[in-house]
Amino acid sequence: MKKKELEIILQKVPSFINPSPNLEQYLTPANIAADIIFLAHQFEDIRNKNVIDLGCGTGIFSFGAYITGANKVIGIDIDKYCIEIAKKYAKKTDYKISFLVSNVIDFEEKCDTILMNPPFGAQKSNLNIDRIFIDKGFKIASVLYSLHLTKTISFIEKLIEKKGGNITFSKKYTFPIRWIFDFHKKKVVNYDITLLRIKTDKN
């Protein structure tokens, strides 16, 4: 499959109906999601692997991992409504993915690879939420793919070093966030984000 083909498939993944600003529910753009899935595939972190999508939203990474040959895919999110959207789409397309509603903190199942676009912690109520996702990732997976605001990367790097992990790859993207909430003042704001591939100390 070509990257462009995957991107076209991922563009069909439904978006949030009533996105919650507190949960920072922004859909990962299909071109970025497809690029990340392809990178993970090249690192041999997808095919025949057990993949978990933490904070999956409507499941764009889950669908991408399933389509590119993951063994088992689980998407978890705290928001029941977006899981319902994801589940409905999985049923329609007959993609065999398990979606469940759970707090990321409470999830204990081990896996090979985690793909995640954690909330950036832009809202006060979400302070340090990206850290909670990384902590969980270190507990349950051997490789993490995680997206962060580029301006917070130095902090994230320190955190990963402290936990004994290794950043083996990073790539920058521009993430356009469209005006969807009342407190947004501009139509589109571009955020610089960085993808990290993190090897935890597990094998």
Add this chain to the structure above:
Amino acid sequence: MKKDIINILCCPTCKGDLELKIKKDIKDDVIEGIFTCKKCKCKYDIEDGIPNLLPK
């Protein structure tokens, strides 16, 4: 929700094992049911095939 997913889930409150009671299923897919924690007896619903593991 596939029945075998119970093997990977635990109670979010006390980490105890869960027991599955099925109300409605199609083959291996559970459509409606209830998880009950064997330890703390908390209950978690499965609706429309989606397990909801948020403590009430």
